[in-house]
Amino acid sequence: MMFVVDTDKTRLDVARIHRFLAEESTWALGIPLATVERSIAHSLCYGGYVDGEQVAFARVITDQATFAYLLDVFVLPAHQGKGYSKLLMDVIMADQRLQGLxxxxxxxxxxxxxxxxxxxxxxxxxxxxxxxxxxxxxxKGA
Structure with a gap:
């Protein structure tokens, strides 16, 4: 099995991302699908895939000049402990859009x-x- 990181938003499994954030994360429990969709639309996104199946995700909010904020980083529990989070971070940190911040x-x-x-x-x-x-x-539904 080979782990591949891709920045193509059309490949993202938005339902899977939403399910993890809304049900399993410690920081976004209950997040609405529409909010996840909007956050993806306005961020640099990184999907991690094994055999074409998305198993990891991260996004960065940035002006691509002076500032960036990394968030929503996760590897699905069944795929943890295989070094995927490090490989995901390697790609993010090497992204040319995030240099010189x-x-x-x-x-x-x-x-x-x-x-x-x-x-x-x-x-x-x-x-x-x-x-x-x-x-x-x-x-709280706010």
Whole structure:
């Protein structure tokens, strides 16, 4: 079995992405399908495939000049432990559209070890960062 990463949005299994995010993720439980579709339409997307079947996904929100934000990274549970997350990240970090950025951010509570190998670290000045955070927005129907 060979793992391949592709940036062609037409290949994405949107139903599978939605199912994982809405039912299995720790960050987007209950997310509506329409929201997933809109997020894909406005992001750089990376699908990971084994024998043509999508088993991994990630997306990046970016202006492709100064800033990027990595999110919705996952490998389906049945395919974890095979190095696919590293291969997915290798492709993302090599993407020419994401080179020379002043800031590349992400938020994670489960896989800091993965992102640290690509130079991600806790913010140098956390006191300078602010956020509006609504972690249960999809479950509360807001």
């Amino acid at each position: 002043r800031r590349f951010m992400l938020a994670t509570s489960t896989a800091a070890w993965l992102y640290e190998r690509y130079g991600f670290a806790a913010p140098a000045k956390p006191e300078a960062l602010m956020e509006r955070n609504f972690p249960d927005i999809y479950r």
